[in-house]
Amino acid sequence: MSLGISSITIFPFLAPLNHYSPMLLLSWATVLSASPALAKIAQYHQLPPLREQADIQDAWNSERISNxxxxxxxxxxxxxxxxxxxxxxxxxxxxxxxxxxxxxxxxxxxxxxxxxxxxxxxxxxxxxxxxxxxxxxxxxxxxxxxxxxxxxxxxxxxxxxxxxxxxxxxxxxxxxxxxxxxxxxxxxxxxxxxxAMVPSRLPWYKKLQATTWAMIEEGFSGSVITPGETTNELTPDVEWWLRSKIQQMNYTTWFHPSVSILGGRSPFPPNESAVVIEYGDLLHVDFGVTALGMNTDTQHMAYVLYPGETEANIPKGYLEGLKQVNRLQDIVRDNMKVGASGNSILKKSLGQMRVEGFEGRVYSHPIGDWGHSAGTLIGMFNLQDSVEVLGDIPLLPDMYYSIELYAEHFVPERNATMEFFLEEDVFWNQKSESFEWVVGRQEEYHLIYSLTNNLLDKLRTDL
CATH class of the missing domain: 3.40.350 (Creatine Amidinohydrolase; Chain A, domain 1)
Known part of the structure; x- marks a missing residue:
């Protein structure tokens, strides 16, 4: 959870440093990064033994085939x-x-x-x-x-x-x-x-999604990122840290994670050039895991705090940009009516967005057995008018769906219009007859607190 204070104010009582193990100090760096809302959802879930996994999957399979x-x-x-x-x-x-x-x-x-x-x-x-x-x-x-x-x-x-x-x-x-x-x-x-996803799949899909969040939360923390040194992708930096964490947890993935720095220092989608992460950067990750025959797909953002800063120091323009992209998520989800085509949902969503006075893109897709799974497409990154064939398919019930998009927002602190990217998975709730977030959505930034120089020196020496 977030303590609402910086490393400058918390670590003095840890002296002398040699009384504490490097792993304990690293854990503090991770704890400091977690906001209450994100930490409540972000939890690691160990997969069951392989034989038990097979039994679970075969039971789902029999249920699906019976339909x-x-x-x-x-x-x-x-x-x-x-x-x-x-x-x-x-x-x-x-x-x-x-x-x-x-x-x-x-x-x-x-x-x-x-x-x-x-x-x-x-x-x-x-x-x-x-x-x-x-x-x-x-x-x-x-x-x-x-x-x-x-x-x-x-x-x-x-x-x-x-x-x-x-x-x-x-x-x-x-x-x-x-x-x-x-x-x-x-x-x-x-x-x-x-x-079509059978209801018995949902409890484990929620666990996969919570684990995805937990990996992002830990990857976007002071235990992984050292401003001025860590890059977005070079071994053993953030992208490869995420890949390694997936393997450690006995999960797999369906695409290589991508970490970028928003606002002009790192292009989106990212290219092959690594960029050093600095204080004040707004980070973005596109990340998913695979297990039990299911896939997740998540995009979150994080802010790198300067030494001594707290969440109260996040630029107001960044906070408003996050609210703007949350609003676009709401618009798309509200327009996701069973039987409507992806193209009609796209048209209504973009029209409503513009009536409300902002711009963005919607490129959402089904998810489940595959990362980009079967079903209608609500736009593609380069197709914002309509998508041939797949955009004309009706939206089906009992689906998992990945709401992927970005919203544009002018950030006074940067004197620039920036793009704010999010992606969260939803499921069809038979009781409410609507699509609901699998575990939630990002409404607060992941926060990367900076460690004091002497603590960093100690960690480097001991590790």
């Missing part, structure tokens, strides 16, 4: 057919597989039936490298008599276009014209299956 017949019925499809070879998997395979599967084996075929004949299953799986598999599939098709068989050959969505050209040719050759002429493309089947 496939109703998805097929919703779109008027009788069967859904997928086929893939090892290392040439259909995109949907990764959301269908068990926790212990690392790739498809031989030829793996999945067939789902919307309304199975009495006494027959709705799901069939074959793992085979002989021609027998096609005879078996034809027997099932003869029994089930589907009029429309969906295949994943859509041109507009990666999640609905995972059927390889070679497998399509085999389908037509081995199943024959009678069944091939019933093939149809319905992109929403794969999109909805991947996008």
């Amino acid at each position: 496939i017949p109703s998805i097929l019925q919703k779109y008027g499809i009788d069967a859904w057919l997928m086929s893939q070879k090892e290392y040439a998997e259909d995109t949907v395979f990764w959301s269908l597989k068990s926790a212990n599967q690392f790739s498809a084996r031989r030829r793996t075929v999945n067939l789902f039936i919307a309304n199975p004949a009495e006494g027959t299953p709705s799901k069939y799986t074959w793992i085979d490298n002989t021609s027998q598999v096609w005879d078996d599939i034809i027997l099932v098709l003869e029994e089930q008599k589907p009029a429309k068989i969906a295949i994943n050959a859509d041109e507009g969505s990666a999640f609905s276009s995972g059927l390889h050209v070679g497998e399509m040719g085999i389908f037509k050759e081995k199943l024959g014209y009678r069944w091939a002429e019933r093939f149809v493309i319905e992109r929403m089947i794969a999109i909805e299956f991947i996008a």
Whole structure:
């Protein structure tokens, strides 16, 4: 939690320094950085043993697969057919597989039936490298008599276009014209299956998000950052510290963290040149973790306090900029109505933003099984009028969604208009029938308190 005081006023009672371990002193540097609101949310969560993780994921998987017949019925499809070879998997395979599967084996075929004949299953799986598999599939098709068989050959969505050209040719050759002429493309089947999150996933997703916040909170602290020395990306500096922390916690990630200095000293998006972090800098991080088959995506900001400063010394323009980008978050979330297209949400949000007298960009996306997951897009960084195809998809319930954007605000202390970036994940709350923050959102800056010179010398000597 924040003590509301600087290192200058807190560390005198720590003398003599040799009475305290370097790790204890580092922990003080981290504690000083945490505001009450952020510290309440930012908590580390250890992952369970691998066997337990597999059991958890397989239970989620079974629950999700049980929903496939109703998805097929919703779109008027009788069967859904997928086929893939090892290392040439259909995109949907990764959301269908068990926790212990690392790739498809031989030829793996999945067939789902919307309304199975009495006494027959709705799901069939074959793992085979002989021609027998096609005879078996034809027997099932003869029994089930589907009029429309969906295949994943859509041109507009990666999640609905995972059927390889070679497998399509085999389908037509081995199943024959009678069944091939019933093939149809319905992109929403794969999109909805991947996008829809079962309720039992949410408790662990909240833990992943809280852990993401905790890693950012520690990374944006005096235990990691020494103004005038630490850079945003060079080993072992902030970006690589975050990567190492992910590995230490037995998590993984789906993209390399990026740390930038806002306001002109470091470009956004960051380039490959490292920049030394100085007192008074406004920092930005884009960061996410992966675990249990789920992904997070978060962007936060931090302020580097001068020695002797507290949160009361943050430039007023920075505080107002944070409120402005919070307001844009509210606008987007309020416009996220189930059934509305991403393009219509984008248009309404940007229109409302401009009516309220400020500028910014909205480039929000689904998240879950993938960092950029299946579903409608609410803008892209370079597409602020509309997004072809994916922007026309309706917003679905039961999704996790990443509200990613920035707002512009004039900062008198810098005599410049600056861009304030935030990103937070939301989930569909079935009770309120609205999208709500998974664990919260940033409304206060992470604060990087400076350590006194003699303390820094002691830490360098002992470590």
